[in-house]
Amino acid sequence: MKKIINDPLKFVDETIEGILYAYGERLKSLDGDKRIILKNTSTKENKVGIVTAGGSGHLPVFLGYVGDGMLDGCAVGNVFASPSSSKMASMIQACDHGAGVLCLYGNYGGDNLNFEMAVEEADFNDIKTEQIRVRDDVASSPKESAEKRRGVAGMVYAFKIAGAAADNMMDLKGVKEVTEKALSNIRTMGVALTPCIVPEVGKPTFKIAEDEMEIGMGIHGEPGIEVGKIRTADEIVDTMLDKLLGDIDLTEGDEISVMVNGLGATPLEELLICYRRIHQVLSKQGVSIYMPHVGEFATSMEMSGFSITLFKLDNELKELLRQPGSTPFYTNENK
Amino acid sequence: MEYFQVSDLKGVLSSIKDIMFDKKDYLVELDAQNGDGDLGISMSNGFSKTLEILKDNEEDDLGKFMLLVSKNFNEEAPSTLGTLLSMFFMGMAKELKGKTKANADEFTVAMEKGLNNIMSKGGAEPGEKTIIDSLYPGIEELKKGVKENKPVLELFQSATEKAQEGMLDTKNMKSVHGRAAYYGDKSIGIQDGGATVGMYIFKGITEYINILNE
Numbered sequence: 001m002k003k004i005i006n007d008p009l010k011f012v013d014e015t016i017e018g019i020l021y022a023y024g025e026r027l028k029s030l031d032g033d034k035r036i037i038l039k040n041t042s043t044k045e046n047k048v049g050i051v052t053a054g055g056s057g058h059l060p061v062f063l064g065y066v067g068d069g070m071l072d073g074c075a076v077g078n079v080f081a082s083p084s085s086s087k088m089a090s091m092i093q094a095c096d097h098g099a100g101v102l103c104l105y106g107n108y109g110g111d112n113l114n115f116e117m118a119v120e121e122a123d124f125n126d127i128k129t130e131q132i133r134v135r136d137d138v139a140s141s142p143k144e145s146a147e148k149r150r151g152v153a154g155m156v157y158a159f160k161i162a163g164a165a166a167d168n169m170m171d172l173k174g175v176k177e178v179t180e181k182a183l184s185n186i187r188t189m190g191v192a193l194t195p196c197i198v199p200e201v202g203k204p205t206f207k208i209a210e211d212e213m214e215i216g217m218g219i220h221g222e223p224g225i226e227v228g229k230i231r232t233a234d235e236i237v238d239t240m241l242d243k244l245l246g247d248i249d250l251t252e253g254d255e256i257s258v259m260v261n262g263l264g265a266t267p268l269e270e271l272l273i274c275y276r277r278i279h280q281v282l283s284k285q286g287v288s289i290y291m292p293h294v295g296e297f298a299t300s301m302e303m304s305g306f307s308i309t310l311f312k313l314d315n316e317l318k319e320l321l322r323q324p325g326s327t328p329f330y331t332n333e334n335k
Numbered sequence: 336m337e338y339f340q341v342s343d344l345k346g347v348l349s350s351i352k353d354i355m356f357d358k359k360d361y362l363v364e365l366d367a368q369n370g371d372g373d374l375g376i377s378m379s380n381g382f383s384k385t386l387e388i389l390k391d392n393e394e395d396d397l398g399k400f401m402l403l404v405s406k407n408f409n410e411e412a413p414s415t416l417g418t419l420l421s422m423f424f425m426g427m428a429k430e431l432k433g434k435t436k437a438n439a440d441e442f443t444v445a446m447e448k449g450l451n452n453i454m455s456k457g458g459a460e461p462g463e464k465t466i467i468d469s470l471y472p473g474i475e476e477l478k479k480g481v482k483e484n485k486p487v488l489e490l491f492q493s494a495t496e497k498a499q500e501g502m503l504d505t506k507n508m509k510s511v512h513g514r515a516a517y518y519g520d521k522s523i524g525i526q527d528g529g530a531t532v533g534m535y536i537f538k539g540i541t542e543y544i545n546i547l548n549e
Contacts, residue, residue: 084409084410084413085409085418085421086406086409086410089406113415113418113456114418116422116456117405117409117418117421117422117425117456120422120425120426120429120452120456121402121405121406121425123429124398124402124425124428124429124432
C-alpha cells in the first residue's frame with residue numbers, strides 16, 4: 001500500500017481535522033464531535049433541514065455538500081461504513097430549524113437501518129422527518145427491481161435540488177416531492193479501471209487485470225455488469241450511454257444536465273474526452289445539455305474510472321439546479 | 336406487582352442480562368450453525384453494558400428511560416439483532432412516553448408496539464425464522480391474558496411458555512433473512528438464535544416478577 005497517511009486508524013478523524021482547519025468558517029462539528037459536520041453559516045428560521053450520512057472515502061460525498069443551498073448536516077462513518085444511528089439522531093436534532101428534516105441518503109443496508117433508528121428517535125423527540133433513499137445506479141439492479149439499486153453520484157444532484165427547494169422555504173412535503181421528482185429523472189452508470197485500497201485493510205479489495213475494465217462497478221467495488229477488455233473512450237461512453245438511455249426516456253428537444261464524475265484517480269483531461277463524446281451523441285439525438293458537471297463529485301479513494309449521470313430537467317428542476325449553491329467543495333457558479 | 340416503574344425495568348434488564356450470561360455459550364453455538372457466531376457475545380455485552388450505564392440513571396419517565404435503553408443497546412450490541420432489539424425498545428419507548436407507571440395492559444400494548452416496529456422496519460413476518468417467532472406468540476398470549484384479568488405472574492408465565500413453543504417451532508422453518516438465508520433448506524432443523532433471545536426476554540420478565548412475589 002502506498003498512501004500519504006499517518007495511522008490508518010486515524011484516517012477519517014485526521015481528514016476531518018484538516019477540513020475543519022481549512023473551512024472552519026463555513027463548517028463546524030457538533031459539540032466537538034468530528035463525526036457530525038454542520039453548516040456554520042446563517043440559516044433561515046423554519047427552513048426544512050436537509051441531511052445525509054454515509055461512510056468515508058468518497059469526498060466530496062458526503063460531507064462536502066454541507067453548505068449554503070445544499071445540506072445542513074452530515075454524519076460521518078469510517079471508510080465505507082455507516083455512522084451509528086445515535087450520531088444520525090443528534091445530527092437530525094441539530095438540523096431541525098422548526099420545519100422538519102429530510103434525510104436524503106444512498107440505498108445501502110447499514111445506512112438504511114441506522115437512519116430508520118435515527119428517525120424513530122427524532123419522532124420520539126417530536127421532530128418531523130421524511131426519508132429518501134437515492135437509487136440512481138442502473139448497473140446495480142435491473143429496471144424491474146429498481147428499488148434495490150444503490151445510490152451513487154446522482155445523489156449530488158438530489159442534494160442540490162433538495163437544498164434549493166428548502167432555501168425557497170418549501171415545506172417538508174414539498175421538498176420531498178420535488179426531490180423525488182428529480183430522482184425519478186436521474187440515472188448513473190460507472191466503469192472502474194483499477195481498484196481502491198481501504199487504509200485499514202491495506203490492500204486492494206478486488207482485482208482488475210491490467211488490460212481490463214469493469215462496467216457497472218459500485219463505488220465500494222461491488223461487482224458490475226461485465227468485465228471486459230479496455231476500449232477507447234468513445235467506445236466506453238457509447239456502451240454506458242446505451243445502458244443509460246435504455247433506462248430513461250429522452251426525446252428530441254429534451255434538456256438534461258450531465259455529470260461526468262471521476263472516481264479518484266482519473267485525470268480531468270480523460271473526463272473531458274468522455275464529455276466530448278457524450279455531447280456529440282446527445283446533440284445528434286436533439287437533446288441539449290444544461291449546466292454540465294465535469295470533475296470529481298463522488299469518488300472511491302484512488303479508484304480510477306468514472307461515472308456518467310443523466311438528469312432530465314423540466315422548468316422547475318432547471319431553476320432549482322441554477323439557484324446558487326455553495327460549499328467548500330462545490331459551487332454551481334462555475335457550471 | 337401492580338405497575339411497572341423504571342425501577343422494575345432496571346430489574347427486568349438485570350434479570351435478562353443474567354440469562355444472557357448464563358446462555359452465552361449456547362447462543363454462540365446456535366448462531367455459529369448459520370450465522371457468524373457472535374450472538375451470545377453481543378447479547379450479553381449489550382444487556383450488561385446498557386444496564387451498567389443506566390442503573391443509576393434518575394429518569395422516571397418510562398418512555399424516556401426506554402429511549403435510553405434503545406440508544407445504549409444499539410451502541411453496545413452492534414449487530415443486526417442488536418439493531419432489531421433497539422427498534423423493539425424504541426417502539427416501547429414511544430408508547431410509554433409521559434408515563435411513570437404502566438399496568439400489565441399498558442405494558443403489553445408497549446411490547447406490541449415494539450414488535451410492530453421490528454416487523455415494519457425489519458421487513459419480516461411470523462414464520463420466517465426470526466426473533467418475531469417467539470415474540471409474536473408471547474405477546475398474543477399477553478393480550479389474551481390481559482383480557483382475562485390474569486394475575487401478572489401467571490400472565491407472563493403463560494406468555495413465556497408460548498414464546499418457548501414459538502422458539503422451538505423455528506426448527507421447522509427455513510431462513511429467509513440475513514446471512515442464515517444463504518443456507519436455505521440446510522437451515523431447517525436448526526433453532527433460530529434470534530427467536531431464542533426473544534424467549535429469554537419473556538423469561539427474564541417472568542423471573543423478575545417471580546422474585547418480587549417471593
